[in-house]
Amino acid sequence: xxxxxxxxxxxxHKAVETGVALLIAAFGIIVIxxxxxxGINWGAEGPRAGFxxxxxxxxxxxxxxINLWSALRETDDRLFAEWGQLRQVMSVVVPTAxxxxxxxxxxxxxxxxxxxxxxxxxxxxxxxxxxIAVALGMPIITYLVFERWFLVPLPKGPIEEWxxx
Amino acid sequence: xxxxxNLFHGFAVALQPYNMMLMVVGIMLGVIIGVLPxxxxxxxxxxxxxxxxxxxxxxxxxxxxCIYWGALFGGAITSILFNIPGEPWSVATTxxxxxxxxxxxxxxxxxxxxxxxxxGALFAVAMITLVAPLxxxxxxxxxxxxxxxxxxxxxxxxxxxxxxxxxxxIAAMMIGFALAAVGxxxxxxxxxxxxxxxxxxxxxxxxxAVIGLFGIGEILLTMEEGLSxxxxxxxxxxxxxxxxWKELPSYWVTSLRSCLIGCWMGVTPAGATPASFMSYGxxxxxxxxxxxFGKGEIEGVIAPETAAHAAGTSALxxxxxxxxxxxxxxxxxxxxxxxxxxxxxPMLFVEQKEFVWGLIASMYLGNLAGLLVVLTCVPIFxxxxxxxxxIIAPLILVLCAIGAYSVHNSTFDVMLMLVFGVLGYxxxxxxxxxxPLVLAIVLGDKAEEAFRQSLLGSQGSLSVxxxxxxxxxxxxxxxxxxxxxxxxxxxxxxxxxxx
Numbered sequence: 001x002x003x004x005x006x007x008x009x010x011x012x013h014k015a016v017e018t019g020v021a022l023l024i025a026a027f028g029i030i031v032i033x034x035x036x037x038x039g040i041n042w043g044a045e046g047p048r049a050g051f052x053x054x055x056x057x058x059x060x061x062x063x064x065x066i067n068l069w070s071a072l073r074e075t076d077d078r079l080f081a082e083w084g085q086l087r088q089v090m091s092v093v094v095p096t097a098x099x100x101x102x103x104x105x106x107x108x109x110x111x112x113x114x115x116x117x118x119x120x121x122x123x124x125x126x127x128x129x130x131x132i133a134v135a136l137g138m139p140i141i142t143y144l145v146f147e148r149w150f151l152v153p154l155p156k157g158p159i160e161e162w163x164x165x
Numbered sequence: 166x167x168x169x170x171n172l173f174h175g176f177a178v179a180l181q182p183y184n185m186m187l188m189v190v191g192i193m194l195g196v197i198i199g200v201l202p203x204x205x206x207x208x209x210x211x212x213x214x215x216x217x218x219x220x221x222x223x224x225x226x227x228x229x230x231c232i233y234w235g236a237l238f239g240g241a242i243t244s245i246l247f248n249i250p251g252e253p254w255s256v257a258t259t260x261x262x263x264x265x266x267x268x269x270x271x272x273x274x275x276x277x278x279x280x281x282x283x284x285g286a287l288f289a290v291a292m293i294t295l296v297a298p299l300x301x302x303x304x305x306x307x308x309x310x311x312x313x314x315x316x317x318x319x320x321x322x323x324x325x326x327x328x329x330x331x332x333x334x335i336a337a338m339m340i341g342f343a344l345a346a347v348g349x350x351x352x353x354x355x356x357x358x359x360x361x362x363x364x365x366x367x368x369x370x371x372x373x374a375v376i377g378l379f380g381i382g383e384i385l386l387t388m389e390e391g392l393s394x395x396x397x398x399x400x401x402x403x404x405x406x407x408x409x410w411k412e413l414p415s416y417w418v419t420s421l422r423s424c425l426i427g428c429w430m431g432v433t434p435a436g437a438t439p440a441s442f443m444s445y446g447x448x449x450x451x452x453x454x455x456x457x458f459g460k461g462e463i464e465g466v467i468a469p470e471t472a473a474h475a476a477g478t479s480a481l482x483x484x485x486x487x488x489x490x491x492x493x494x495x496x497x498x499x500x501x502x503x504x505x506x507x508x509x510x511p512m513l514f515v516e517q518k519e520f521v522w523g524l525i526a527s528m529y530l531g532n533l534a535g536l537l538v539v540l541t542c543v544p545i546f547x548x549x550x551x552x553x554x555x556i557i558a559p560l561i562l563v564l565c566a567i568g569a570y571s572v573h574n575s576t577f578d579v580m581l582m583l584v585f586g587v588l589g590y591x592x593x594x595x596x597x598x599x600x601p602l603v604l605a606i607v608l609g610d611k612a613e614e615a616f617r618q619s620l621l622g623s624q625g626s627l628s629v630x631x632x633x634x635x636x637x638x639x640x641x642x643x644x645x646x647x648x649x650x651x652x653x654x655x656x657x658x659x660x661x662x663x664x
Contacts, residue, residue, distance in 0.1 A: 034358035046621040048349035063336040104576040116559040124555030
């Protein structure tokens with residue numbers, strides 16, 4: 001899965017591995033702080049709310065310390081991924097983030113039409129006709145299946161309201 | 166005998182036309198989910214779970230479990246024809262399945278894979294039919310300490326049996342437990358770990374985690390590999406099927422062994438993926454023509470497929486009888502039970518006979534239907550794979566978003582899904598296993614409750630977990646599983662030292 005070092009450049013696997021271990025450790029510390037706030041000792045009704053998560057947090061920090069240690073000891077110089085590959089990944093993450101972030105304002109349908117259209121047109125390089133067909137077709141099918149057939153409401157924005165859906 | 170009567174009653178439930186229709190729909194959807202990259206059994210079921218909120222629970226579980234069977238079948242199609250495992254448990258199928266397809270025998274390979282899957286599943290369902298009621302009636306006597314011991318065993322087996330480094334497994338699992346703890350504490354009613362963020366009051370829903378970790382994460386991995394599908398044509402005709410079926414019984418030893426490996430790995434929550442690898446490895450070592458494995462041996466298709474399907478199916482045994490799911494998909498199904506208002510665990514066999522036996526009967530019928538569907542419709546499913554990824558990917562992402570939204574009708578969940586997706590990508594690339602993380606989110610509250618209740622009974626002394634024969638046995642088994650790799654290493658060192 002992880003590429004061997006070749007001519008291409010990219011972040012080292014070791015660096016990412018170290019970063020992930022630190023990230024998890026930080027999460028563990030947050031859990032410990034939260035548990036301390038909730039109380040980790042015994043109250044009138046037995047162990048208090050923070051009792052169990054406190055030890056979970058301690059285990060997270062301990063396990064990440066060991067993972068960090070073994071990541072730092074790692075001697076091979078594999079790449080995590082090439083920059084080009086990461087650009088591919090970001091080309092999905094960024095638009096998806098915009099798509100997800102805009103959903104509360106424009107609703108799911110409009111956001112989906114734009115998202116699918118953007119993806120097919122710019123990443124897939126499709127002509128306008130198939131792009132529009134898929135970008136409009138999918139939300140329409142979604143509407144029929146979810147809202148009409150299974151009665152599951154999906155987020156709507158001003159345009160749906162204006163259309164009276 | 167009572168079980169037999171219950172099973173027949175279950176068949177009557179499963180054979181109702183509405184349920185039969187859901188079964189076929191489920192299988193079809195499942196195979197599509199299994200074929201598509203980025204949509205797997207666990208997140209496919211999670212996305213479609215909201216559709217079942219309005220259905221009667223029995224019909225809902227029949228449809229969702231059939232999606233699961235379909236996904237198990239579907240994984241083999243892409244492995245054999247395109248050398249792309251649609252599911253992690255079909256990686257081992259590519260080793261011999263793809264070479265067979267390259268040598269002009271795709272029909273044989275597919276028939277062998279589907280039939281083996283069916284055999285594995287049938288074996289596991291038969292085991293569930295016989296064993297699950299016994300386990301359930303036994304588990305009815307469990308107190309909180311025994312319950313916690315079962316959870317302990319389940320999670321320790323993860324650490325001992327997974328091929329990822331043990332401390333990464335522990336880290337992933339504990340993240341899951343921590344996420345499960347966020348929100349309202351079920352015993353004291355106190356808020357914890359929310360840090361004043363109102364969206365976190367209800368905690369993290371594992372369905373969101375499943376859709377993000379498995380769905381979005383998988384798409385990101387696929388994008389990185391920039392994959393394009395190239396593969397042979399799928400042609401299956403009756404002659405090839407019958408010819409392959411004539412050949413298959415001579416591999417009955419491999420089949421039986423793979424069934425047993427699969428059932429064992431499915432019940433202990435190691436899951437279908439290690440089961441398929443283990444079964445392939447053992448078959449390679451023991452088979453007469455083992456050195457030809459990897460060059461297109463039919464036995465190399467039979468072994469992993471049988472084990473994967475047996476493991477995937479038997480993962481439902483602990484879910485039904487103990488409330489401990491054996492795989493992420495089983496965990497999603499368990500989450501479904503909670504949403505439909507059923508309490509998973511041994512009481513199901515007493516209180517919800519129709520549900521349990523309807524499900525078990527549908528497992529027989531669903532797998533039979535699955536076999537027929539995949540054998541007849543392979544070309545259609547293979548054609549789906551020729552749809553370019555730049556069309557499939559946005560559609561899957563939109564589906565994931567819809568699934569995440571409709572769990573709680575919350576757009577915050579959709580954003581959370583994306584965060585889980587990026588996290589899933591990073592964790593997967595760094596070799597952290599995702600299954601224990603998900604299972605810990607599902608079981609976290611229950612494990613904690615059992616743990617605290619046992620401690621309450623003993624005034625805080627851990628000796629309660631070794632207070633009687635039953636609970637001690639389970640705890641010791643758990644400890645053995647936890648240190649299994651260390652024990653194995655010690656044993657092999659001892660042997661070399663003696664020799």
